Amino acid sequence: xxxxxxxRIPVQVSAIxxxxxxxxxxxxxxxxxxxxxxxxxNIKQRNMITxxxxxVRDGKPVSVFVDLDLSERDGxxxxxxxxxxxxxxxxxxxxxxxIGLRYADIESNGHEWLVRFIEKRLAPx
Numbered sequence: 001x002x003x004x005x006x007x008r009i010p011v012q013v014s015a016i017x018x019x020x021x022x023x024x025x026x027x028x029x030x031x032x033x034x035x036x037x038x039x040x041x042n043i044k045q046r047n048m049i050t051x052x053x054x055x056v057r058d059g060k061p062v063s064v065f066v067d068l069d070l071s072e073r074d075g076x077x078x079x080x081x082x083x084x085x086x087x088x089x090x091x092x093x094x095x096x097x098x099i100g101l102r103y104a105d106i107e108s109n110g111h112e113w114l115v116r117f118i119e120k121r122l123a124p125x
Contacts, residue, residue, distance in 0.1 A: 008033045009121045011070065015039060018065040020057075023048055029068055034115055036087060036102040037068065046089060046097040055086035055099075062086040066101060070117055078117070080110040 008031040015029040017039065025048055027041040046053060055062045068080045084101035092098050106114070 007122070008038070009118050013069060013071075015069075016067040017041075017049055018067075019049055020063055025049060029066075030098070032068075032070070032114065032118070034111070034118060036084065036100060037066070039066075039099050039101065040092070041097055041099065042095055043091075043097060046099065049099060050086055050089045053089055053097075055089050063104065064101065070114070078110075078113050080106060080114060081108075082106040082110065 010031050011029055013029050015027055015037075017025045017027055019025070025041070025045050027039045027045060029037055030040050031038040041049070049064060050062055051057070062085070064084055064086065066080075066082050066084050068082070070078055070080060082103050083105040085104050087100040087102045089097060089099045103111070
C-alpha cells in the first residue's frame, strides 16, 4: 500500500549533490515525491555520497544538500535546494546505484512549488 501523500513522479533531470565534506557530485534524479527523491549514480559517486555504501555515519543518517532543477514543460524554471537524509542505497546493476533521499529541509518556497509540480503531473490531461 502506498503510504505517501503524493506518489513518486518519474523524472529524468540532472541534480547536484553536495556531501557533508563539501564535495559536489552531478547525478541523475529519477523520481520525486513530496517527501523525497531518488537519484541514480555510479559506484564511485555512491561511495562519495555514502562512504562504502553505508548511509549511517556516527549513528545518524548521512546528510547531503541537493540542487534540483525541475523546469516546467512551458519553460518556467524552478530550482529546489534541499537538505536531505539518505534513506537507502542499493545497487541496481554492476556499476549503477540508486539512492533514496528524504527531505529534511527545503529552502524558500521550494516545497510549495514541488507540491504544485507533482499535482500538475498527476492531473489528467
